[in-house]
Amino acid sequence: MAVAVAACAFCSCARTESENFNEIEDKALDIWVSSNAPDAEPLGDTGMYYEVIEALPDGSATKVDVRGRWVDVEYVIRDLNGDIVYNRNEETARLLGTFTKYTHYIPDRLYIASRQDLSDIPSGIYQAITEIMPGETWRVYIPSRLAFASYGIQTSTGYGGQQALESDVPVILDSLRIVNIVDNPQSEGRQAIEEFVTASRPEGWGKPLNDTVREGLYMDILARPNPGDTVPLNQSANIYYRCGFLDGHLIDSNIDTVLYNRFGTVRSSDVTSPIRVTRMSTDPNNANQMPAKVFYAILPDLCYGDSVRIAVPSEYGYYRQYMYPDKSSSMWSSSATFTFDFTYQYKDYTTEDTDYFFASSTYYMPYSTSSGTTVPVAEIKPYTPLIYEFVVQKPES
Structure with missing residues (x-):
């Protein structure tokens, strides 16, 4: 009944x-x-219910205000039938048959704005994250207006589940857990780079802490057959690259053998030609579009013939930009505008205090694909440090 x-x-x-x-x-x-779910309790007067799946030991619970901070959270979203509609766990994805090699299966990093009305996060999920205590695991039952309302969930980028979520359907936010709380992800990223490059080989690069090309930007020369043949001012270099996270997960490359060895295929949408980058005396602007700022910043230190790897803090990557996990998004278009705003400092919210403030358009890598075709890559969160490898060639003309 x-x-x-x-x-x-x-x-x-x-x-x-x-x-x-x-x-x-x-x-x-x-x-x-x-x-x-007879053991579920109302979550205040929100219209939501929650269950504590894993509780903290008695007396150890401490409420933490995560508003105005970044959190890494694990969760699975289900419909009321129990079917998974969104998932960020690799083991679960393999069981569901939704696993893709392009997807970076890690906890979701979210900025929790100071108020819910300043947030793009569905209000029910925002409320749950601000109420749960670190160390606990919750299951939350959320009415549709506080979840995904008329939008539902449609995803084919590796985070999908057993089926899509229809519109105006309540959801279960399952296995919700705060993994980490971060006050300054930009600083955290720099620290992670320093720990990585100074660690002994082969785990790290074994470099001294002060051996930087620019502040926080480290370069490790793998091969330099032409040490005197530097890239001159106003001259160009053809660059083959591979780009990945500090944990080794490959995001993208324009080298066909790299793509095939990692993903088992080279798609028609994958660009496998070199990127031509010009060494300029000023910062690039929209008339000089190129990929991440590191392509420009590192040129004075490169020689033709170099094979190098570079540890890239977010300022030389995509900074506060969120890059979608599919190249069919306009954010990946070569016609998108980009900006490298170094006047902005983290925690300076004199203009905005929103999570969607971290999504101004930028330019990433050129690509070609049929209109409407999803071309999966790894999601890149704001303030993410990266590892690039470059092979530098002198243009024939």
């Missing part, structure tokens, strides 16, 4: 007005929770 009532309540006949639908959906969710 309860299931039948819930099914009727969720049907489209109840959607004459949003307020009526919300009221009916809340009543139906109440019935569903009482029948299927």
Whole structure:
């Protein structure tokens, strides 16, 4: 009887007005929770319910205010049938058959704005993250208006689940856990680079801490057959590259053998020709589009014939930019504008205090693909440090 009532309540006949639908959906969710999750408790007066799957030892619970900070969170999103619709765990993806080699399966890093109305995170998820205590694991039942409303979830970039989520459907935010809280991801990224490059080989590069090309930018020369043949001012170099995270996960490359060895294929949308970059006396602008700033910043230190690897802090990568995990997005278009705003400093929210402030358009790498075709790559979060490898060639003309 309860299931039948819930099914009727969720049907489209109840959607004459949003307020009526919300009221009916809340009543139906109440019935569903009482029948299927009797231990769940209301989460304040939000209309949501939660269960503590893993609790902290008695007396050890400490409430942490994560607003205005970054959090790394693990979670799975399910519909009320229990089917997974969004997942960031590699083991789960393999079990579901949704695993892709292009996807970087790590906890989600989110900026939690000081108020929910300044956030792009669905309000129910925002509320749950601000209420859960680090060390706990929750399961949260969220009505559709506080989740994904009329949008639902459609993803084919490796984070998908057993099926898509339809619009106006309540969800279960399952296995929610805060893994890490970060006050300054830009500083954290720099520290991670320093630890990586100074670690003994082969785990790291074995470099002294002060052996930098620019502040925080480290270069390790793998081969330099022409030590005197530097790239002159206003001259160009053809660069073959591979780009990845500090943990070794490959994001992209324009070298066909690298792509094939890592992903098992070279797609028609993959660019396998060199990028031509000009050494300029000033910072690049929209008339001089190129990939990440490191391509420009490192040129004075390169020689034709070099094979190098570079540890790149976010300032020389994509800074505060979020890059989508598919190249069909306009953010990956060679016509997108880009900016390297070094006047902006982390925690300076005199202009904005929003999580969507970290998504101004930028330029990444040129690519070609048929319109509407999803071309998966790894998601790149704001303030992410990267590792690049360059092979530098002198243009024939």
